Amino acid sequence: MLTVEEAQQAVLASVEALPPERMPLLQAMGCVLAEALVAGIALPPFDNSAMDGYAVIAEDTRGATPGTPRALAVIEDLPAGKSPTRGIERGKAARIMTGAAVPAGADAVVIVEHTRPGPSGSAEVLVEARPGDNIRSAGEDIRAGEVALPPGQVLGPAELGLAAALGYTHVTVIRRPRVAIVTTGSELIPPGQDLPPAAIYNSNQVTLAARVLGAGAEVAQLLHVADDEGAVEGALRRCSEADLILTTGGVSVGEYDFVKAALERLGEIRFWRVLMKPGKPVAFGKVLGRPLFGLPGNPLSALVTFEILVAPALRKMAGREDCLPRTAQAALLTDVSHTPPRRDYVQALAQLTEDGYLVQPAAKRGSAMLTSAVGANCLLVIPEQSTGLRAGEQVTIILLPHRHGP
């Protein structure tokens, strides 16, 4: 049986970043840039005013005070977007708005609050200006030819805005992984139908679909099949659009465990047991050339194995470098029991305080206890050989990314 680290390494060694794809900026939100984005223009593209006021020659304002204002003839009005038609000479000024191009000759902008109207449409400057005042110089943010965004950069609002500011409408990013979800189990009934005896509702389908979407990946297919060898195999063959297949159920030791059988027949199993709890009976391999995770059928086991093994694979496929689950240290609020030898992941609620994280494990445990995951925002990690953790101890938690969202 593999340790969690061995299983994670086996997974990450088996999947690769997907090919790049050119897409409109907004579609690329959250994706990883596949190639450097080079600035084709400078930012700002031209010297421009940082404030509303008057473009002046600083020298003309020397000694200006409210008592000894310097009157300048206003030769032009420059709202943002209007090109100056004339340069500024000694004794002259142009009225200028924020973002407007600074006319040739001017070397400072006096903010409107430091001026007052003078006679014959002139402006009286009341405060001395220094060269450069309130001017944003061409290229001060980025120069033409510089790398604006390196390959590997995750694109958020600011990065997409920078690409737009440089005039780009599209970027080339690693495309989103497409995931097929195949739930298996003759006992599973779609929600909304009547529940026959011995049957339960299929909850893994929506849980995994939601989690896949939350990971920035796409749901390519949603299939459900009964415990039937041919049906399982047929479903796996239908996942030809997917970059990754997730199944639930059918990976234990029973003779109805057809996922494992199909994996053996159509591809190869890399592992099918991991020293973790919940989630021991989790399989990973390739089927028809595609990576496949055979997740346990228990809802909580499926959720936990997703965080520990599937989410890292999706991150690697999406081109990310930080693939493993994000951990933090936290002070444990209550005792937690544990029996070796598996690493236990307990649904828990972490609260970030001025003294760091405090973590409260869910009251109920057990791989079928879906209610224990309600409101949980982290997994408390109990080391393999621990015989229990005590309140007050510093412990490791895994932050659930979809809970630390908007």
Add this chain to the structure above:
Amino acid sequence: MLTVEEAQQAVLASVEALPPERMPLLQAMGCVLAEALVAGIALPPFDNSAMDGYAVIAEDTRGATPGTPRALAVIEDLPAGKSPTRGIERGKAARIMTGAAVPAGADAVVIVEHTRPGPSGSAEVLVEARPGDNIRSAGEDIRAGEVALPPGQVLGPAELGLAAALGYTHVTVIRRPRVAIVTTGSELIPPGQDLPPAAIYNSNQVTLAARVLGAGAEVAQLLHVADDEGAVEGALRRCSEADLILTTGGVSVGEYDFVKAALERLGEIRFWRVLMKPGKPVAFGKVLGRPLFGLPGNPLSALVTFEILVAPALRKMAGREDCLPRTAQAALLTDVSHTPPRRDYVQALAQLTEDGYLVQPAAKRGSAMLTSAVGANCLLVIPEQSTGLRAGEQVTIILLPHRHGP
């Protein structure tokens, strides 16, 4: 001029949670539940086996060891989903798979690894079982009639899975805010076109659209208008589908600042200046009955005012209780200068270590420095009256939620 706290309180006092809407589970991902979800069935719905093995009467296994096995006649095979047809009597057992209903009479499941095949199709039990072993009792996760999810619960994969497990296909949630984005400025050109002199590319449109989507809200409209009183007013009138309007530009003191003028004419201004940097010239009010934020035109100012003022409004409209930006304490890695009296928000990179967060402010500052936001995952908060922060100090950071994602 309002302090940041006063502005945030004014905003939160002016917006309300949107009306509830019934939607399919997957669509409700990330939304807030509007009414309690009550369990109509128990979970699990019936006593079922936690493992693959044999359903037995525990008493029948007393004294069982590999040397003194207890042979039981196997009367039935129970894969998951199949209802037992017969009860278990003394000396009998049923082969049972994980998730299958435990037949009447049986009070324990012996895992298959603790059995071996016996003569005439019997099973030999090699280890003593105790009543309850490997049985998940009906209702142990939740009982029928219990509140499964309280109103106000944010719906993630686990909560949606629980709703599905209870047989629900839809939930009633606070609907997503629909946001109209109106960029203003005669100097702004859409990316992809040639850039005339004195013009710049419109970056705020994609930045804000991406941030709105990242907040789990919807982009209802994307409009751009020149600095023209009638055009601005016309655009605001066209935002009739939106729950919230965001504008950029046009809120300063210049006579081209038509957003402020339109806000005064079509509605009311609550505030239009906040003691923060960047982002001082930010307006908030209502226009034609809708809340409107007049964000500054500088890209970085627009981003920062979004985090500090708009994101809290969107959270309140989405029904969340935790509306204000999430903060943390961090150890500052380099000195940062500051001049009173505005609160400064500096783009920064926070790293979570075993000793807590470390934070490195961006090298460049200035409200037009969009590159400073590249890769930033937090905002360093510099208090109003600070005369600078020193390396090693504990400082407050605001975690950018879209950066602590998947």
